[in-house]
Amino acid sequence: MDRIAEHPILGNSPEGKMVTFTFDGKELSGYEGEPIAVALRVNGVMVHRYTAKRHEPRGVFCAIGRCTDCVMIVDGVPNVRTCITPLKAGMKVETQYGVTGKEGAL
Amino acid sequence: MKIEHKELIVVGAGPAGLSAAIEAAKSGVKAIVFDENSKPGGQLFKQIHKFFGSKEHKAKIRGFKIGQDLLQEAEKLGVEVVLNATVVGLYPEKEIIVKIGGEVIHYKADAVLIATGASENMVNFRGWTLPGVIGAGAAQTMMNLHHIKPGNRVFMLGTGNVGLVVSSQLLQAGCEVVALADAAPKIGGYGVHASKVARTGVPFYLSHTIKEVEGEDHVTGVTIAQVDEHFQFIPGTEKHFAVDTICVAVGLSPMAQLLKMDGIVMDDTKGRTVPKCDRTGATSIPGIYAAGDVAGIEEASSAMIEGRMSGSAIAAYLGYLSSDSSEHRVDTLENSLSSLRQGMFAPENRGKKIETTEEGIAISQNLLKAGFVTDDEITRFPGFRKEMKVHPVLECTQNIPCNPCQSACAKGCISIGEHMTSLPISVDGSTCVNCGMCVASCSGQAIFLVAEETRAGFGEVTIPYEFLPLPAEGDGGFALGRDGKKLCETTITRVRTSKAYDGTALVTMEVPTEYIDKARFYKKIG
Known part of the structure; x- marks a missing residue:
């Protein structure tokens, strides 16, 4: 999804510092400090994790850290709520499979 | 374990919590406000439309500006706002456990105000868990805080004020809103909000709801269908829209878990669990108050007044204000609150069918349908x-x-x-x-x-x-x-x-x- 460059009420969007991070090994970029989920959405990433039993895709639902649908493995730590975790340069973000594991580990 | 003592602990730095802390601090109460978010203001900073009401209710001022003003006022009065602070427990004797960053801190307060707000309701339909199905609040957060489009082509479920306002905001952000639907037979929110959306050419489907959302890994389309008076689908009425995003705005529920865990008497009669309170938000436990959406879903404008009423009562409870002065202040605030609770959308009119205006003019039926x-x-x-x-x-x-x-x-x-x-x-x-x-x-x-x-x-x-x-x-x-x-x-x-x-x-x-x-x-x- 696109960034809103100019908004009729909020004006020009603040210019952040562009940093790079990886998503499943692929290098992507986003603004430092914005939620990881926002940077992912701008890059077209909608699936954050797959459920353990049915292997169903899940992504952002509430965007305020409440529902935990958007959790991913960030820098090796699973179950990180990406909608409220600020993006940092060099972060390693990975799709989560089940509650902790990576694909194949289930 | 060391216990830190505080005079007033407020849980939630939204419109109700901040207003309460400000009002109490004005009388000299030392207030600390905990909020689990990284930014204060609750949902106010996502409200980019002008508020309703009269001058005393900050009418025609945009929500985010009201948020800025509240924060300034709180700072000026020395209210301490602690962010990224999740209150995980409220226990007898007003003991509170707060997780701040990686640390867990044990507090004890003389008075507590719970202003935790509400969370969004959800409805189930086939495909409801697919990425691309989001809460209306999520759309607001993405657009108005993080400056991204939640989606390019959006379908909105729900025509209460949240559904209507967020639809307007989606259009302002440059998204396409393909349609709004509601299982109810009439539009639930203000007609003027609906008209802002309708005049841009967005259709409304009343007595319709989502049958199925399709997509492999994310939303690619939605099928809606008409429902009868028992909310059962009517075969043959299906309509399909190619969309990438579904926004769900089907109401809010108070987040009263903290109050419940402390054994406060709750009221389940109105289909939702809210604490039993007097007009100042005083609960069944002396010194514990509730204000804003957690005490009953309303608007931010009412939450701010309720917060002030609680703040004044708390100042009296803690001995910073005479009970006479507090009563007087609460009376004034209650008048202001009552004026917001009038008209066709007043709490007592929920679910009622209103045919004519106060002036005796027949309501526009088309406004309610289209x-x-x-x-x-x-x-x-x-x-x-x-x-x-x-x-x-x-x-x-x-x-x-x-x-x-x-x-x-x-x-x-x-x-x-x-x-x-x-x-x-x-x-x-x-x-x-x-x-x-x-x-x-x-x-x-x-x-x-x-x-x-x-x-x-x-x-x-x-x-x-x-x-x-x-x-x-x-x-x-x-x-x-x-x-x-x-x-x-x-x-x-x-x-x-x-x-x-x-x-x-x-x-x-x-x-x-x-x-x-x-x-x-x-x-x-x-």
Whole structure:
């Protein structure tokens, strides 16, 4: 999804510092400090994790850290709520499979 | 384990919590506010529309500005706001456990205010867990805090004020809203909010809900169908839309878990669990208060007043204010709160079918079904008036507690009177000077300046416009009706922006006189 460059009420969007991070090994970029989920959405990433039993895709639902649908493995730590975790340069973000594991580990 | 002592602990730095802390601090109470988010203000900073009410309720001020003002006031009074602080437990004797970063801290307070707000409801349909199905609040968060489009083509489920306002905001952010649907037979939110959306051409489907959302890894489409009076799908009524995003706005529920865990007496009678409170939010446990949505879902405007009432009562409870002074202050605030709880959308009118306005005028049925008042219906309302010269036409047809338009006009062209829910009257014989202040003052964007004839066969309509790109003088395009359908070609004759209009641009278009009472939106060619 696109960034809103100019908004009729909020004006020009603040210019952040562009940093790079990886998503499943692929290098992507986003603004430092914005939620990881926002940077992912701008890059077209909608699936954050797959459920353990049915292997169903899940992504952002509430965007305020409440529902935990958007959790991913960030820098090796699973179950990180990406909608409220600020993006940092060099972060390693990975799709989560089940509650902790990576694909194949289930 | 060390226990830290605090006079007043407020849980939640939204409109209710901040207002309570401010009010208590004014009397000398040392207040600390915990909020689990990284930014204070609750949902206020996502509210980019102008608020309703009267001046005392901060009407016609945009939500985020109200948030900034509250934070400033709190800071000035020495209220401590601790962010990224999740309150995980409320225990007997007002003991509170807070997780701040990686640390867990044990507090004990003399008084506690719970202002945790509400969480969004959800409905189940096939595909509801697919990425791309989001809460309406998520859409607001993405657009208005993080400056991204939640989706390109969006379907909105729910026509309460949240669904309507977020639909408007999606359009402002440059997203396409393909349709709104509601299982209820009528639009639940303010007609003026619906009309803002309808006049851009977005259709409403009442008595319809989602049957299925499709997509492999993310949403690619939605099928809706009509439901009967028992909310069962009617076969053969399916409609399909290709969309990438589904927004769900089906109500809110109080987040009362902390109150429940402390054993506070709850009230389940209204279909949701809220604490039993007196008018100041005092719960069944002395010294523990609740304010805002956690005590019953309402608007941010009411949450701020409720917070102030609790804050004043807490100051008295802690001995910083005499009970007489507090009672007096609470009386005043309660009057202000009562004025917001009037009209067709008042809490006591929920679920009731209202056929006529307080003035005895038949309600526009089309407004409830399709989101706009028809060309025939509008003429029976007191805001509609015909005059050759420029004059305001007030398309406000439901009794809602809101009156900034009356004071916006220095020339007395608009009258609401004493009762703030009365429909505004476009005053006969008054002299409009075309200042545009009324148009910009209307939170519902329901005021238009109309001049029946400015040259032979043509007149002008001035509309509120909060979209980009802003049209320029001389631009061609189409005038759209209240239904969002093309009426005729038009030329923009004037575009006004001003600090006094606070973000609302006034766009004047010239249309043939026969369309003067119909043209209410502008669309550029192409």
